[in-house]
Amino acid sequence: MNTQYIGSLLQGLWGTVLLSLLSFLFGGLFGLLIALARISPVRAVAEATRIYIQFMQGMPLLVLMGLCFYGPSLLGAQTVNALFAATLAMTFYAGAYLGEIWRGCLQAVPRSQWEAAECLGFSRWQRMRKVILPQGLRLATPPTVGFMVQIVKNTSVASLVVGFTELSYNAKVLNNTTFQPFLYFGLAGLMYFAVCYPLSRQARKLERKLNVSRR
């Protein structure tokens, strides 16, 4: 084992963290849209979103990655940037799951809160923004942080299809050169753990805190 290999793993870790952050950022924004669309009073919007979520939850991430990477070139685009393709796939994926998580949290805010705001003259959007979202997002914090762990781990799928240099991909490359799978996949596993464990702990802590304040 030499330091160059460790450097390669660390470089991969950076790729993983970068893709995770991008996925969370864009997946989060998209997920918020999905959550709002899912409880839209316009039936067609709500229904279309429901179908989208069903579709995404029924499709392996690997297949989605493949579609995002090879799809554009089949449609006549020039070469697709690997990070872009990976982020796109992760956004579609995380958006669907986060959207469904947040929809549940928004709907967990009691109906009476809607009613109280409605009777004070708030428009639907004002109610959502000032009354429902602040309460719903508070409920949503623990499951959201929990889902971030899934995002971090699932960025490894990008290595198989897209060839974006992230942790799993670099571990695979090192194994191919050194034939020491246990060592390098083991190290990669520890690095994933080092990123995910603090997130898991944070999620559990938030959950406890929330339970206390809600009694």
Next chain:
Amino acid sequence: MSAVVELKDVHKTFGTNHVLRGVSFAVERGQVAAIIGQSGSGKSTALRCMDRLETIDRGKLHVCGHALHDPKLDLKPLRRDVGIVFQSYNLFPHLTVEQNVTLAPRTVKGMPASQAREIAATVLAKVGLQAKMSSYPEQLSGGQQQRVAIARSLAMEPKLMLFDEVTSALDPQLTGEVLRVMEQLAKDGMTMVLVTHEMAFARNVAHKVVYMHDGKVHESGSADILRRPSTPELAQFISADA
């Protein structure tokens, strides 16, 4: 026509349950009207219809000059004229008392923060809770929360206040402090419609008592009907309370 609230042959059905079966009565400006009756008599539904939380199936319903039977009614002006207080307070738990009160004036009326805070100070003083401005709802007793809820409605300067069994979740002592606030409001000339089980309050404060039974107004009149009921149903209802 000086009636603030006027129901004419109002019908409302939930599924197969015919809750309101032709309700008619009116409340004049400055009057306090108490709707009483057994659970399931339709009194809360009648009140909720007055703020368009329920739409009526048949009949005519005017509130502050708005025609609530019109399905195309613009709800915004109605909600500005009418304030409602619920049994379960429904304060916004993520906001302080002051923010609970200022949110609607700021958001709905676009009032500047300083002016909204002045109004909050005034209405909270009216309900005796000026000292609790920066508390969160969960730090207050039920009675205090209900008084904040009343202040929150008053901050929008409504012409009519609706109260839906606002003391039913409170013990007698807390009930007293909420009723005193309502009594003061009545003295200030606020038009009020309340659904209540507090017979003493109805007797002493209400100008008009509406007794509902089986989805209809069974008997109505001044508070005197509570002393001398003319129907056996009301007589029995009152004696059950005593």
